[in-house]
Amino acid sequence: MASDLLSIGKSGAQAARAALDVTSQNIANASTDGYVRRSVALSEVASAGGIGQTGDISLSGVRVAGIVRNADTFRQSEVRRTGADAARANAEVAGLENIESAVEGADTYSAIVKFEGSLQQLAADPTNTSLRASVVESARTMASSFNVASQGLDSVRDGLQFEANDGVDQVNKLAQELARVNLRLARASDASSDQTALLDQRDSLLQSLSNYTDISTTIAADQTVQVKLGGTSGASLVSGGTATAFAMTTAGDGTISFTLGGSPVTVAGGSLAGKAQALTKLADTRSQLDTIANNIMSTVNDAQAAGVALDGTTGQPMFSGTGAGGMTLVLASGDGLATAPAGAGANSRNSGNLDALRSALSANDPADAMDKTIFDISSTVQGRTISRDALVTIANNAKIALSAQAGVDLDQEAVNLVRYQQAFQASGRIMQVASDIFDTLINIR
Amino acid sequence: MTTMINNSTSAFYERASLGIGDLRKRAETIQTQLGSGQKLARSSDNPVVASRLRQLARSDALSEIDKSNANRATADLNLTDQALTSFNDYLQRVQEIATAAGNGTLTDSQRAAYGVELQGIQSSMVALANSRDSAGHSLFGGEMAGQPYSLDGSGNAVYSGTASAGQISLGEGQSVTRGLTGPEFLNFSVNGTPTDLMAVVKNLADALQGGSSDPAQAARDSLGALSTGLDKLTTAQTVVGSRLSWIDLTTTHRTNLTELRAQEETDIGATDIPTATAQLSQMMTVLEASQASFVKLASLSLFNSLS
Numbered sequence: 001m002a003s004d005l006l007s008i009g010k011s012g013a014q015a016a017r018a019a020l021d022v023t024s025q026n027i028a029n030a031s032t033d034g035y036v037r038r039s040v041a042l043s044e045v046a047s048a049g050g051i052g053q054t055g056d057i058s059l060s061g062v063r064v065a066g067i068v069r070n071a072d073t074f075r076q077s078e079v080r081r082t083g084a085d086a087a088r089a090n091a092e093v094a095g096l097e098n099i100e101s102a103v104e105g106a107d108t109y110s111a112i113v114k115f116e117g118s119l120q121q122l123a124a125d126p127t128n129t130s131l132r133a134s135v136v137e138s139a140r141t142m143a144s145s146f147n148v149a150s151q152g153l154d155s156v157r158d159g160l161q162f163e164a165n166d167g168v169d170q171v172n173k174l175a176q177e178l179a180r181v182n183l184r185l186a187r188a189s190d191a192s193s194d195q196t197a198l199l200d201q202r203d204s205l206l207q208s209l210s211n212y213t214d215i216s217t218t219i220a221a222d223q224t225v226q227v228k229l230g231g232t233s234g235a236s237l238v239s240g241g242t243a244t245a246f247a248m249t250t251a252g253d254g255t256i257s258f259t260l261g262g263s264p265v266t267v268a269g270g271s272l273a274g275k276a277q278a279l280t281k282l283a284d285t286r287s288q289l290d291t292i293a294n295n296i297m298s299t300v301n302d303a304q305a306a307g308v309a310l311d312g313t314t315g316q317p318m319f320s321g322t323g324a325g326g327m328t329l330v331l332a333s334g335d336g337l338a339t340a341p342a343g344a345g346a347n348s349r350n351s352g353n354l355d356a357l358r359s360a361l362s363a364n365d366p367a368d369a370m371d372k373t374i375f376d377i378s379s380t381v382q383g384r385t386i387s388r389d390a391l392v393t394i395a396n397n398a399k400i401a402l403s404a405q406a407g408v409d410l411d412q413e414a415v416n417l418v419r420y421q422q423a424f425q426a427s428g429r430i431m432q433v434a435s436d437i438f439d440t441l442i443n444i445r
Numbered sequence: 446m447t448t449m450i451n452n453s454t455s456a457f458y459e460r461a462s463l464g465i466g467d468l469r470k471r472a473e474t475i476q477t478q479l480g481s482g483q484k485l486a487r488s489s490d491n492p493v494v495a496s497r498l499r500q501l502a503r504s505d506a507l508s509e510i511d512k513s514n515a516n517r518a519t520a521d522l523n524l525t526d527q528a529l530t531s532f533n534d535y536l537q538r539v540q541e542i543a544t545a546a547g548n549g550t551l552t553d554s555q556r557a558a559y560g561v562e563l564q565g566i567q568s569s570m571v572a573l574a575n576s577r578d579s580a581g582h583s584l585f586g587g588e589m590a591g592q593p594y595s596l597d598g599s600g601n602a603v604y605s606g607t608a609s610a611g612q613i614s615l616g617e618g619q620s621v622t623r624g625l626t627g628p629e630f631l632n633f634s635v636n637g638t639p640t641d642l643m644a645v646v647k648n649l650a651d652a653l654q655g656g657s658s659d660p661a662q663a664a665r666d667s668l669g670a671l672s673t674g675l676d677k678l679t680t681a682q683t684v685v686g687s688r689l690s691w692i693d694l695t696t697t698h699r700t701n702l703t704e705l706r707a708q709e710e711t712d713i714g715a716t717d718i719p720t721a722t723a724q725l726s727q728m729m730t731v732l733e734a735s736q737a738s739f740v741k742l743a744s745l746s747l748f749n750s751l752s
Contacts, residue, residue: 031454037453109503110502110506114506117506117507121514124514124518125517128580349611350607367503371496374495374499375492396459400456400459407455408454410748411454414747
């Protein structure tokens, strides 16, 4: 007779106690980010009888077989994958919106229209000094609005690069942390409570990492994780206890690219990819803006050189510098505007050269080019916003699906609390029975 | 690993906050549209409409300048018209004098007195031909700076302006010649000899003051030239009148276009207040309902029922 009622009751009480511990841990962490609901796996302790004793009862109660972590690895990897897509789209749209604001907020379009209008007004009375002054002032406004747009783009570029740099630092930090967790996982014994905490840490590190870049993960039998960048066949960022250095290089036009352990790597998801895409669009927008500014400057300066100013001398250039950022007004006063064609005398009311400038400008149509530039960036923002919204919805759904499965349900925990409390009381009752039986036996006289 | 049907508390809160947050965001967008009166807060809200709105604003700005140019041209042409009327008045007086002086019964001194009056009229005509336009430039000098007519040593008016008056743009590709040059309405030819009105008056004045052996005949001879001059003036006035009506026509056209543009701007860019208000109150109803149901559901916890 191998059974012992007292020790069965004791093992039951211990198991119920452990289950209560786990339940209260679940309740305490109901709103902890990355916490995965635990449950207790119990197994019966019993042995079959030996040879010739097959009929014997040999029951020893219950034991805690392990703490089960109710994580669905597929849902977790879905959260990482969709989260990386959403983070990329979010970063790209945020960057693009800033580019749009920089270009649109500088009001360059209306400044060009004002310049155009002031020339048109001057044509009505080419020698009028106040109309000439108004042309010079609207040219100054136009030049500074190009400068403002260019500076706006500069600060957007600096901001994006700074954030990307910080993102690269974060990726390195997370990779090193993951490598450490890998080492500890490899050493920890199976299914201990310690390991579940490590697994939570591993998963939340992976999720943080996926916010910055798209990763592909392979989880080994000992629960350590190998992380690769640039798809499943890419180079490995974390392998066992080693993290490879991830770095960023900035090109002359402000665009960025990434290297892993010194060799180039393609980052297709996560906020880093979004920032890289926004920076590429920024370089594109800047070159469009520079082209418009250069066109205006060369058209106006060429026309100036072809005509004579109010005092009959050859017209001097109106602008100097190159690109939107360098555009500077150099014509000192309205008298210097070469409205009359070469050969006309001083104070000529002949508007031949002004007409030539206006027709050259309307053939070039900088206002239209500016409109196209704004349209280009704003329609990009609009298109990307739509796909961003879709990606964010998908990522949110994946996250909810994971937390619905892995998160804590307080109602269920309330039930468990009652259930394990009753189990504990019942085990106590078993011990009481054992004691009663013992008393019964000992009272026999 | 155990898998079980599980509706975790955090998933419930996450779903609720996403749903309510989304509704709030949509309600706020409508509120912004109502507050600003504009459907678009930034170009990316609707790039095509934003681009169209920019083009409309550009056309509006340039059309304003066309309007001021048209006003300037109207003012200049009206001044031209008034000056031509004055020339007409002078010419009629010259014709009266020429007719009177042609009468053989007048004495030489009476003719000389007429001659003095004609001299005065000639210098008035030169002054009138040098009058200024609305911007202070010469009205009849074409595109020159300064005074187009000056007197040479013998008192004859000499034109030094350009051959034609400049064009002024009225927008939509239309333009109008802003005025007349002096020679365009003062110069004509008599029997194949080119001359001008002021020279005719000057010659008659000289003849009446003793420059001719038969002043009465000279006065009668001048009548033909004077009537040609009158024809030329009348024609010029007709030209000015038709230019003014051309400006009126383009102004009406421009006003119509401006109205159409304003209409289009409102149609595509402005918030439709009734629709937006209705949408907003619908959104608010849904928002209130989901907030209320969220509060009810969130207060449902098994812990409250366990004691």
